[in-house]
Amino acid sequence: MDAVFKALADESRRQLLDQLHKSNGQTLGELCAHLEMTRQAVTKHLLLLEAANLVVVVWRGREKLHYLNSVPIHELSERWIGKYERHRLQAMSDLKKGLEQNKTKKG
Amino acid sequence: MDAVFKALADESRRQLLDQLHKSNGQTLGELCAHLEMTRQAVTKHLLLLEAANLVVVVWRGREKLHYLNSVPIHELSERWIGKYERHRLQAMSDLKKGLEQNKTKKG
């Protein structure tokens, strides 16, 4: 579990997860295109994400395809949120999103 | 949001959140009792948790009471988990917990 927290601590790695959330199964090359750093640096970040089981990898020939796995993130959130508290928080979050969407429609 | 991820990246700080999850509103001194480090080090950790809004503080005389705030953790988990995926993950988690509880009862 420590690996998950450490992996999420870096903004570049969070952006990689964002990338995969938008479009799953990207190669290393594709993921590099969105970050301002060398391919080697991105590789290191992806290795950490793999170690944390946040990213799962499939080889296709010489290409490495990356897939997001959100299970660890869900497990993480359960550590300090009780069952009933979760429902309350979810309801508040849904309400907030609803209001924001409404505001966007009007504006 | 970056502050939240950074704050959660350290095991000592996670233990502090665990402490508050067990018993909310503890003083600095009480929180120190559970960690193998100086009071000053614990203070630093708590300052980071406060900055991330994971811990809220109330002064009572010369004592500083610390309270857990789980809202940021819930928001965090929403970043990479879609609405329907969340339901699926929650169902799986509940099932898993149910099985574990059953096993414990039998054993």
Add this chain to the structure above:
DNA sequence: TTGACATGCAACCATTAAGTTGCCTATTAT
């Protein structure tokens, strides 16, 4: 089969972060 492409591995550097020691301030109780 040879060149280009996709990725891996290792050494190195700079910055951040965790923890320490030492000293200061404010509140409580005798």
Add this chain to the structure above:
DNA sequence: ATAATAGGCAACTTAATGGTTGCATGTCAA
């Protein structure tokens, strides 16, 4: 008043982390 208690602030040390460069490996296509 003053001693004990609860906590804050700052400088310093050391280890971890993010990023770089350079070179090696394996796969595809002409």
